[in-house]
Structures are given as C-alpha cells and as structure tokens.
Amino acid sequence: MDSDKRRFLRFMGISTGLVIGSGFLGGLSSALRLGTKLGGSALAAQGAVSGSLISSPSALKAGRWAMAIDLRKFKTNDDYRRCIDACDEIHNIPDIPTGQEIKWVWEEPYENAFPEQQNHYLEKGLKDKPILLMCNQCEYPPCVRVCPTGATFKRRDGIVMMDYHRCIGCRYCMAACPYGSRSFNFQDPRPFIKHICPDYPTRTKGVVEKCDFCAERLDKGLLPACVEASNGAMVFGDLDDPNSDIRKLLSKSFSIRRKPELGTQPSIFYIL
C-alpha cells in the first residue's frame, strides 16, 4: 500500500503538474509524446521504472553474416530436403499448394537460378542440378530501400530482417527483390501448417516474410537451422573475420553469386 501511495502521488504530481503547469500546451506535448512513443520504443520512456534491455551475452556476433553453399556436397535429394525441412519446421512455414505459396529456402534448377550464367555447353548435369535458394541478405538490399515503413531493414550484422508487426503488406519489397526471395501471406497460414512449432510465431495474413538467417537462433548462440542440418555442406560465418571458416572456404574455392551485375552484393555464395 505504501508503494501504491507513492506511485499514486507520483502520478498525481505528473498529471496535475501537466494540467496546471502547461495546460493545453501539456496536452500538445503529450500528443507529441504519444507520437514519439508510438514511433520509438515504448519501454524507453519507462526505462526508469522497469529494467534495462541488453543483448544476450551468449549471442553469436559478426560484422557481416554470410553463407557459402558447397554444391559439390549436395548429392542426393535427401541432402536438399534435410535443409529445407529443418527450416520449414522450426519456422512454421505453411505448405500452400497454389501460386500464393510461402518459401524461405527452396530449390530451383541451375538454369533458372543462374539464367545469366549458362551456355549450351555446360558441364553435364549442371543445367538441371537443383540449387538451394533463399534470401541473399544483400549488402545493398533493394527491398530495404523501397520499404515505406521500415518493416524490412538491415541489421548491423548484415541480416535483412522483417518486422512482421510493422509490415503493412504493400508488397513493394517483392517487386523490388531481384531474387524472388520474398513471400506474401495472401491468407492466414495456420491451416496450412502441418505441425505448429510453439517456439516460433506463425505469421498473420497480409505480411511479407522471408529467410532471416535464423536470427533468433543466432541470438541464442545457435547456427541457422539449415546449416546445422546440412552436415557441413553449408558454411556460415562472419565475412569480416579473415579467420572464419567461410572466409577460408571462399579463399580456396571458386564461388559465384546470383545476379552480381545488379550490385546488391549478396551474402550467399555458391561453390561449384
């Protein structure tokens, strides 16, 4: 009760102070505060009351996350499925049978994945070889540039993130993405999810989604699910760290990226 009383007096102090001190200006300033509060972190305003926010000490950190996909190690169909399923399951990716489907990680034949990198005399089998595709986590992502609300944005560690709470579903990012990496929830996805994983939210209808390098796992100190499932066929690491596995791999193997001519600087490297 004592603390209640103190709290109450503080409220009173604030509110009457607001009313007496600045009258209508107070109203105006609170309207402005409403604006900033809505715009920014609501908790920041109440920081003094409650606790503080820090990043997890166990989180994996990097200057720029990247992934190298060693196509040489993808041999059987199962090699692909493992990676794709790992992602689908933990992220509650629905299985929608129409063109309004959702895809985070998927496979396309080489000729479709690299239309500009083909000739009639390609190595046998390469033309139809399935390639794992996902969001390229571009260094200069067009989707971030066009997003009118900042719902998609680039983190400092290079991951292009989606804020599902802020997305208005205008799908401008889908038009802008040169890699077709984005999916839109044309409908409520839940009925199409075979088994809902309780640890990860599903999405609501009307928002865009895509692969985010398992940002939630990185924050817990885990590698992306597909990498984990790939048995070493996918290497994940920090491009800014010269000693990282991925830098080592890239320095000794020939790698290509999708549509490099667009200047988006993808973070997914394919080793042929």
Place this chain on the structure above:
Amino acid sequence: MPDELKRKELVDIEYRPPKKDWMDVAPRFRHGTYIYPAKPKNLKYLDMPNPREWGPAEADWKLPDNWKEIVLNGMRERLDRYRSFKVFMDICVRCGACADKCHFFIGGGDPKNMPVLRAELIRSVYRGNFTKAGRILGRLNGARELTKDVIKEWFYYFYQCTECRRCSVFCPYGIDTAEITMMGRELLNLLGCNVNWVMEPVANCYRTGNHLGIQPHALMDMFGMMLDDIKDRVGIKIEPSFNRKGAEILFVTPSADYFAEPGIYTCMGYLLLLHELGLDYTWSTYASEGGNFGLFTSHEMIKRLNAKIYAEARRLGVKWILGGECGHMWRVIHQYMDTMNGPADFLEEPVSPITGTRFENAKSTKMVHIAEFTADLIKNDKLKLDPSRNDDLRVTFHDSCNPSRAMGILEEPRYIIKHVCNNFYEMPENTIREQTFCCAGGAGLGTDEMMEMRMRGGLPRANAVQYVHDRHGVNRLTCMCAIDRATLTTLMEYWVPEVKVTGVHELVGNALVMKGEKERVLTLRGDPIKETEGDEHV
C-alpha cells in the same frame, strides 16, 4: 462620466478604449438610432400602462416606482406562458453562428446587434433572477442585476430588431430572436416604454380599422381616386363593394395599399384582377387593415386588433377570406389568427370559384394568400396575360421576412412574376428565400426617426439589389409586403436610386389583358408602356 470621457477624448487623441465587457457598455441615445416614445393619448386610448411625456435621451425615464417588480413579475408570467421564451433563455451555447446573420450587425457593427447578444441582454437578467446558478455565481454565470440602465439598453436594442427571424434559420437550436424581442417589448410595454411609431398605428387601427386613422368616408375617397386612375389608364370602370353582406369572399389587405405609394398600384392590381374574374367579393371599412402592429407590441394587442377580421367575416356572412400582399400581416394570419380568434367554423373551406381548386392548406383558418390564389389562376390558364407590357422592367424579387420564414410562400410569387414579365433575375442565393435580408424597417422601425439605422441595416439587401442591378440592369424590385414597399423605396433611393419598388400584383395588373379594356399606353403608375417597335427614348 460621459462628459469626462469626451473631454479626455478631445485633449488626448492617444486615448485607447478599455477592453470592456459588454455588460459595462451603456448605449448612447443618438438621433437616427431610436424612435420617439409613444404619445400618452395613444396609450390612454388603448388602456396601456404609464402614459406620460418622456424622452429616451433624458436621464429620467419616469418609470413607475415598482418598475422592477413589474418587470420581474412580467418575466415570470411570460416564462410560465411561453415555452419558447423559457427554452430560449436556457439553451443558447453562444456558438456565434447567428452573429453575422443580422442585417443591423452587418451594416452597423454594433456587437449588441448580434442576435446572441441581443438575447443575452434579457438572458442575463433571467439568470440573475430566475436560475439558481445565476443567483449564486452572479456575473460568473453571465447574470446581472436588473437596473434602470438595463431597461434603457433593452429599449435601445429591442427597437433595433426587426424581428425578421433570419438568425433563427441558422441557429442550431432554432432560437428565435424575434420571440425574444417580442418578450422584451412586452416587458417594456408594461413600463410604458414604447414607441409612437408603433403605438399610434395601433391606436388608429383599433379605432378606425387602419393605421393612418382614416375614417370610412375618406377611405371611399381614396378608392374613388384609385378607380379614376384605373379608368384613365385601363379604360374600365370598376365598382367594388364595401361592407356588403352576402358576398362570397372578404378581401383584406394592408391599409398602406389604399393610400401609400407604391402600394396603391398594387391595390389597383387587385382591383383589376378581381374585377376581371368577376369575383363575388367585398372590402370592409371596419376590418380595413390587414397589417397588425400589435405584433410589434404584445400578443394581447395582436389579438385585439386581429379580432376584427373574423368578426367582420362573420357579420358579413362571407364564405372565406382572401388576403393581400403583406408581410407581418401574414405572420399574424398564418401563425396567430386561428389560435387567437378562431375557430372560424362559421366560414367554409376556401375554394376558388374560378378554378374550383380547394385550398387545403387553409382549411382551418379559411384565409388564402392572394399569391396562392393568383398562381392557381395562372396555372389553370384562367388569365389572359401579356407579359411584354412589363418589358421595360428588369425585375428581381425580394422575399419578405415573414412570408418566407414564418410561412414559406416562396414559389408562388416567383411563378406569378415569371408569367407576367419577361425579365426576371434572382438576387444572390444567400440573400433570398429563407435567407432573405430584411428591409431594416420591419417590426415598427420604418420611421424617419430611424433613418440612419435603417439605411445601415438595409445595406445587405441594397447590396444584393446593387449586384443584380450591375449585372443584369435590374430596375424593379418586387416584393409582397406593405412595409417593404414603403421602406425599400427609401432604401433604394439612397443606395441604388435606379431601382424602383413594386408589388407583385402591380405587375399582374399591368400584364392582365382585360375584357373591354382600351389600348394600354400607360402602366398603372402612369408610365408609358414600351412599344415593341421604336420608342426607345425611355
């Protein structure tokens, strides 16, 4: 105090006016803004209180000793009798929508001519004496003490309101300043603070049946002159009947139509029309006044004057009554007559003997507006009209306040005008129909003592006329009101001298092609009728 002010003003030109609350500003009685008080003889004749010689500009108004009690009792009595008064005292939110709707405010700028403040003059007293909040909080709640200065203020401003009701059209609660002004004037009447320009017509009307006090035989002379003029200009001898028992219809019109210019021409129009139709009708010398200055005095006085019409209709045994063009007369007939002096069960539901049209909208009161009557005739093609006789005229129509805002007779006159003349132009839309502007001479203000005030208040109306005059060369302002015909004439003379004023039935009379008429070369006014070819010199 006023003297001190003046001196200061003369020596120190940098004098800045204090920002005073309206309650602290007293009116200054200056010539041209107030009307002379009623002469004692008129009040005596009517048995009205406190007849005396006094002057509004004087300090002592010779009020009765218990004046305060009289006013407060009068207020209480009226609050109990009129829901309108009580509700209007309570519900104004002072939103100010009415402020720039009053012609006196527009033309003069005196803030107390804003309808809201005009009502606050009396509301403040109401709050101070009849509401708890006002009694406790006093001025904080907008209440004030009833003092002699308040009475003076009332007199000043309630006789600067023409009860035109324009503000009430715009009020979100329909607060009607006319109603408040009427109450204010009733209260002033209790103290004997009334104006002669109203009380003399009232007394005259009470006695002789018309405002000027013309006696029956003189009235006949006037008609004689009119009939002579008709004979000269139309070539037809008309012999109307007076006080004739057994006629089918009694015709009542404001007395200004018999003897005032330009009303007489309208009256000639009636005479021609009714003669041409061969209507079985009669005039009355007893009920020879349609107008009713009682409306500008008190409800009781309305009734006292109005009683004559039904009494005369009953005495003469007519079937129904036809009324001429008038404004406030029609407010009385439309909104008060049946309630006050009815039921008129001795009359029959009006039916036009010419067209057989049943005037259902007058089935209780049994009195029909001549515009309704004539519009019906034209619609049924019963009149032969030659509108080209009015080709000299470029006509606009002024909706008079009462017919438009207390009755709603808007289309009939326009229908008639469009059939009797070829050049008709409307004034700007915010100045006609229910939004029409007053002539600034209604409600008993149409006297020369108020000339400046009237010219000021008439500015909005004159301006609208100026607009159509400039654009379309309008030179004739039509109206359906005796007061308009008198006061607009003056107003036009000052602001737009090129425009003359006329009644609707004057135009009808001019255009009417009659059996046995001679070739018309003169209008009813005696102006030459423009020939279709040549004669362009006019």
Place this chain on the structure above:
Amino acid sequence: MKLLFAFISVVMLAIIPSIGIGYAGMQYVFGVVVPYVAVAVFVAGFAYRVLNWAKSPVPFRIPTTCGQEKSLPWIRQNKLDNPSGTPGVVGRMALEILFFRSLFRNTRTELRKGPMLAYGSSGWLWLAAITFHWSFLVILVRHFRLFSQPVPPFVNVLEGLDGFLQIGVPTLYITDILLLAALLYLFIRRVAIPQVRYVSLVSDYFTLFLIFGIGLTGVLMRYFYRVNVVGVKELAMGLIALRPVVPSGIGGLFFVHLFLISSLFAYFPFSKLMHMGGVFLSPTRNLANNNRMKRHINPWNYPVHVHTYAEYEDEFRDKMKAAGIPVEKE
C-alpha cells in the same frame, strides 16, 4: 479573465480528488459517493429542467420555415425544411439532432471593397461541432464495456471500428483524437473570433475545459499513465450492481477522471449543456407548419377588449351613410 477563471476552476476540480485520495484516503467517497450523487443529480436535474420547460405551454405554433410551404398541389413542398405533418417534423428534427442541419447552413458574411457584401460557406464550426458530438457519443458508448458483463456485441463492433487503425499499444482510438482536436478548435475559435469571444461567458470556457480535462485524463490513462483496468471495471460493475466496492490499487489518475466526469454530470442540468434536451423542445423546429390547416390551441387564450363593429358603426355611422356604405342600424 473569464478564460483564466474557468481554467483555474477545472484545475481545482482536478486537484480535489488528488488531495482527497492522496492524503485523506477517501477512495470510497470519490469512487462511490460522488459518482452516485452526480448521476442522481444528473438524471433528476435533467428531468426537472425538462419538466419545468414542459410546464410552460406552447401557445402558438411558430416554426421557422426554411423552405417552400405546402400549398397548391403542383408546387413542390420542401418537406424537411418546412414540414406540414408529423413525418416531416420527425425528419426535420432528426436532421437537426443527428446532422446539425441548421449549423450546416452556416455562412460567413464578408464586407468587401465597394462596399460589397459577400456570403461565403462556413463549414468549420459545423464540422467541429459534429465531430465533437459524435466522438463524444462513441466514446460514451465505448465505455459501456466497463459497465456490462458480458459486453454486448454493438460495443465490440464500435471498439473495432474506432480502433481500426493499429497505432500504438493499446490501440489508439480515432475518436479520442477527434474529440480533443474538435474541442481544441472550438476553444481556439471562441478565443480567436472577436464576436464569439465578446459574447462568451465563464461557463462557456468552463464547459470546454471540463470536457477537455475529461478527455485528456482519459487519454493519459489509456496511453501514458496506465491504471488497472480490471480494478476500474470492478468498481464500475459494483456501482451499477448497487454493491459498491473500491478495489485497491487503481491508479490515482482514474479518480481525477471520474471526478471530472461526475462534475460534468452534476453540472449538466444547471448549464447550457441542457441544449441536449432543449433542442427537442424548440418550438421553431419541432412544430409542423400547418397553421392554416389545423387549429392550434392556446391553453391560456383569454378574452381581450376589442373594438366591436357596433362601437365602430356608432362612431362613424353618419359618415358611412354619407359615403354610401351599408350600415346595420339606420
């Protein structure tokens, strides 16, 4: 000065419960007694005022006609602005009360060089007024969620529409913003337009400030200094079930809000706010313009002195006879 006085009054009203609860622990008084009294005063006072109006008759039928009357069958009557029967009157009153018909007609008069008068459209007052009133109503109805269990569907629908835009947490209600904005406009207008400022009374400002205070405390409570809604609802439900309880731990701001509302309720019957009831009783609007069709009865219609024809003829008989006018008595 009027303005300042009104402002201070409202601030005082806000401080009273602060002191009462913060220092004297009078939760029960401000949470239970005051609201009960206020509602009682409101309902009884309102009824009293209306009945008091009803005590006075409407002796004459005096509608302000704003359009063509019913006359000849071929002339089109304006049935809403000049009704001749009950349906028309109901329509006219509905337009007036729901859509502020008369205010919608508002114009602004300007005197221009010439001098020439011009009449411009003036819709802002109408817009602000209708925004304010409708927002207030919606907010009022929305509060029904605190007074009902289970909450009726129409309240849910209203909440859904009002909170359609997902702005902030908890979701912003559009009417909250509209109400405050409209009030702000009405206030600025009252101060900025000289005519309106000139006629304004303390009570005009007081009402504006009071309602603004209510809105402001409500908004503060919802978006900034949260109170325990469940506690508030328990209090509300206790009140309406006539088994009042004051749960502990409701934020103090709530009591300010409640007290301001109670003040408004209690003040209502004594103020111009009675226009809410009065507008229904305005004789220039709620009567049909059928004066000549149907006789209207004045209950206190008393006989008056009149100058009878007999008296008239007695005075002028000779002159009448000389002029050839028929007379009753020779």
Place this chain on the structure above:
Amino acid sequence: MIDRGINDVLSEKRGAILTRWFDAIADSYPANASSFFKDRKDRFANPVGSAIKEATETVVDVLIDGTSMEMPGKNEGEKVYGCLDRVIRIRAVQDFTPSKAVGFIFLLKRVLREELQQELGKDGMYGQLLFLESRIDSMALVCFESYMKYREKLFELKVDEFKHMAFRLLEKANLTVDPTGDRIASGKGAPESSDMK
C-alpha cells in the same frame, strides 16, 4: 512640382502609413460600441473598421497615384470624388459624427509627417510634403461635399417617405386646393422626371 521622390517614399511606406493612420483613427473612438473593432486581429472584418479601411486605402492610393504635375485640379477632384463617394455614402449612415465621418482624413497629415521625418531633411522634400498636405486638404473638402450630399439625401428621404406614405392623403389635399389640376401631372411629376434621367 512633385518630384518622383516623395511618391516613391509613399509607395514604399504605403503599408506602414495605412496601419498608422488606421490606428490613429481607431484611437480617436471612445469606449462605445466601436471599441469592438479595435482589438480584433482582423479588425477589418468589422463593417465600421472596414469602412475606415477602405476610405484610408482609397485616399492613400490616390495620393500615390497623383503623378500629375499640376496643382490638384478639377480632374483629380473628380477622381477622388469617384473613389470616395461610395465610401462616404456608407459612412454617412454609420455611427459617425460629421467630424469623424470626414475629419479622419486630416489625421493623415500627422501620420505623413511622422513617417517622412527622416526624409524631410532631404532637398525639396519639405516643400513636397506641404504640397501633399494641400492635396489632402482638398480631398477632405471633396469628402465633405460627398458627406453633405448624402446627409441631405437622408433628410430628403425622410420627407419623401412621408409623402409616399400619405400619398393619397396629400393628393386629396392637393385636390381641395386645385380641383381642376391634373392629378397625374401634379402628383407624379417628380418621380417621372427622375425616371427620365
């Protein structure tokens, strides 16, 4: 000779002169009804204020326009007359005393002197100011003429109105005086001739 100089100064300071002049006029009103127009932001929305505003603008504009090299002559008089006539017509029926209705124009002199104080030292400026002032004087006379015309008109109207009102009675009176006279000619003479204009 009016140099271009003073006109330039005038057009430059038109706004300031108008404001000061308006204030000077407004300040000369006591605390009666017209106090109302003084403290409003848009003071000209008030008819009285507006009439003043228009009058002042008209006069100052005429002064600025007055590039004519001659002494204020008949032409300029007519021009001012035309401009001021309509303004004075409304002032003639508003709450002005004659001195207020017309005399406001003299306040302009003081305002001009104050506004031109710095320039007065310059060559010939003083003479130009004197010249301007005499033009102001003659304008005031023109206003006065207008004002009187409309005041007379008002009195005329009072009489006319009475005549109209009792038209038939007067006619009747005429008849008794001159039973052989032509009523149309005697009674209607005046209005008819005014129609002919």
Place this chain on the structure above:
Amino acid sequence: MYDRGKIIAGLVVFAGLTTLPFWYNIGKARVRPDPRLDTPAIRQMKEKHCIESKRFMIEYHMQMLNGWRNAVVRDYKTTYVSTSGQYFTMSLEDTCFHCHSNEKQFCNQCHSYADVKPYCWECHVKPGEEIAHGQR
C-alpha cells in the same frame, strides 16, 4: 404540464438510456476475473514473483511486451534485466509462457472481463494450442 405524452416518453427514454448499465446487468451473474497462477512452473517456484512487480505487470504489461518486441526484432537486444537485476530472455514463448502456460485461466480472465482483444494470438501460438493443431 403540456405535451405530456411526448415529453414523458422522451424523458423515460432518456432516463432509460442513462441508467442502461443498471438495467442491462440485472440478473446477470457477477463474474470477477480470477486469473490462476497454478501452473507446474509456478508451483515449483520458491518465491512466486513475476519479472517485475505485480502492479507494474498488470498496468504496463502490454507496453512492456511492445517494447520487448521492438527491442528484439529491431535492436536485437534479447535480454531483459529486471529492476531486481535478474536476466530474462525477451520472448513470449521462451519466457512468459514458461510460467503462464494457462492462457485461458490467466490471460483470458482479465482480457475478456475488460473486453480487451489483443492481436497477439494471430501469430503467437497460445500455450497448449500446438497440440490441438497438431492432432487435427
């Protein structure tokens, strides 16, 4: 009194509307929210204490969660240090639902009482819900 019928009827309607809450709830059971904390995780706690004071949680949990999600998604700060210095992962699933694993008995109690319908559950999986879904 005049126009008795209409005015009385009007007043009755007015009084009815004003006192509608009184009428509306007559005969309806008075249900008070009774949020239950009786979950396995809570039962095992020595000190039954949420991450902040109960009062703060009641009044501000929605704004706190809103702040959390902004912090997690946009600032990739995932850990909350409470006023008492304890560390929590800012996650509905990993933290809140751990204790409050009874959505119906906990969240719903107050939310339905106060008629508050947050759109959390459009994406976030209610504790226990996945089972129902999985068996479908």
Place this chain on the structure above:
Amino acid sequence: MIEKAFYGSKKYWAWIVFLFILLGTCFHFYLIQFSEGLTITGMSRNVSWGLYIAQFTYLVGVAASAVMLVIPYYLHHYKAFSRMMILGEFMAIAAVTMCMLFIFVDLGQPMRVMNVLLYPQLHSVMFWDMTVLGGYLVLNLLIGFTTLEAERKAAPPPGWVKPLIYLSVLWAISIHTVTAFLYAGLPGRPYWMSAIMAARFLAGAFCSGPAILLLLVFLAQRFVKYRVGEESIKALAKIVAYAMSANVFFLLLEVFTAFYSRIPDEMNPFKYLFAGLDGHTALRVRAVLRPGLGIASLAILIPPQSRNNTKLLTVALIALVVSTWIDKGFSLIAAGFVPNPFGRITEYLPTFPEIMIALGVYTVGLLILTVLWKVAISVKEKTAA
C-alpha cells in the same frame, strides 16, 4: 457550398442511389477480402501486384492531367478554359482519392496504413508517392473550393491561391514522376527499368486524362444546361492529340531499344505481351488491341477536320482511353513481373472479387466526381445566370 449536392433532380438522386447500391455490393467483396486476405485476388507470389496497383498508376495520370488545363489557363491566360478549370480540378480530386483507395485496398494489413506516416522512410519511393498524392489532394481541394467560392461571391480569389496554383503545376508533374520512379528504380524488373518511364507516364497521362475529362464533360452536358464552350473542347482535343502522339512515340522508343539491342530481358516482356512467351498468351489479345486502338484514335485526332467533329472525337477519345488503359492500367504491371527472376512465367488475371473491389473504388470516385461536379456546376450556373 457543399449543400448544393443535396438539391438535385430525380435523375441525379437515382444516379446517386444507384452508385450507393453498387458501392454496397462492392464493399461486400472488400469485406471478404478483409477477412480472407488478398488470397481472393488473382495475384500470386510471382505476380505480387495486379489490378489495384495498375489502376492506381493509371489514375495518378488522370489526376495529374488537370495540369493540362492549369498551365494554359493560369500561365498563358487562356481564358477559354475558365468554364472547364474547376471540372478538371475536381476530377483530379476524385482521381487522387481513388489512387489512395487503390493503395489501401491493395494492402495486406490496411489497419496499419498509418505506419507509412509514423515511420517515414525517406528512401522509399512509396513514402514519397503517398506524400505527394496527399499533398496534391489537399492542393486541389484548397484551390478548387477557394476559387469556386470566390466565384460564387463574385470576388477575386484570395492572394494566397496564386502561389498554390503555380505549386500545383509542379506538383501534378511530380505525382506522376514519383509514381514512375516507383517502378523505374527497381533492379531486376527490366520492363520497368527505363529512364523514359516518367516521360512515358506523363505523355500517357496528358492524353488519357483530358480525354476522360472531355468524355465526362460530354456526358454531363446531356444532363445539365451548363456548357464548357466549343473553343475549350477544341483546344483540349488538340492537347490530347499532341500528347497521344508523344505517348506512341515514347513507346516506339522502348520497343526499338529492346529489340535492336536484342537483350532477352528487355525483349521478353514485349514478346510476352504481344506474342506470348512459351505458350503463355493470356494478355495477347488485349495487348494487340492496344496499338490498334491507339493508332485509330490518332488517325482521327490528328486531322483537324475529324478532330473537330464531336461524334468522331468521342469515338477517338474512347479508343484512346481504352488503349492507354490497357497499357498503363493493366499490362504495365503484369508484364513487369513476367518472366519472374527465375525466368519462369506466371500468368495473372484478376478474379471476380478483385474486379468488384476495383469497381467499388471506381464507384467511390464516381460518387465524389458526381457530388463535386454537381456543386461546381450548380454554383457556375447560379453565377452565370
């Protein structure tokens, strides 16, 4: 002034009632979309924009076209447009409103629409597009109503309107330019990636907008006494002819660049539209219709004799509107997504509910247009009388 919309003939009210019924029907479909999501449309992962955005694009042009009246009237004092000015401005208001509504109905989360303003992203063209559209709406409302009001009061409009009008000229051009930038700056969408996109848009706008205005004026003149005047019609028709010529010319430039360079990415969309690609020919008929109608309209518009013949002119204008609509109001968007980044072809055809929702937005536009024109024409008729 707006009260004029409440007084009208029986026909007027019948039309209004019809529009409301239609609107109600269409709104029903929107409610379905609101609850089910955009899944009811024909859009897909590969063609993620469709009819809605295409209509938005087309109508931005219609809105911007008001400038074709403003420039001659205010900048060159071409007085013949005085009776048409306000109609153009009011049509722009209706068009901009429809633009905003089309964006709104295209949103997956419409209740979050305010996020665009709450979290403004200065690098997003869409943010700028919404800003300029809102600004253009405000500008036209202000200018339109103020000038009309001034006309009603027989007074000159207030001084602050002039600068706003000049601003509106720039603004009109900017709305369509920014809308073009919406597309022209996207890597990986070769069909849109063209420097003359904005120029093409403007040319298309300046012929289709005035053409629609003229057609609507012809239609309105069948019901009201008000006449805009022969001269203004002729002048506007001439403008339409020039703009259409430029429009066709710009299109040919694109075709040349694509086919002479023989870059597959550049050619494929054209091939898809006009010939079909890999057997996908859903849009071919429409696409072929487009140049046909365009050329037909030019054939009538260019010779003054046929242009000044009202009947022929009407035919030409209708052909022109259909042609430009197929271009900007349909093909442009669909072809931008074909083929997709993996070279695959997904065809797009709007579904029935989608068409109904689009129709609903058009109905709102018609309603606004009707009301505004009613107000404008009533005022004009009064002041002219």
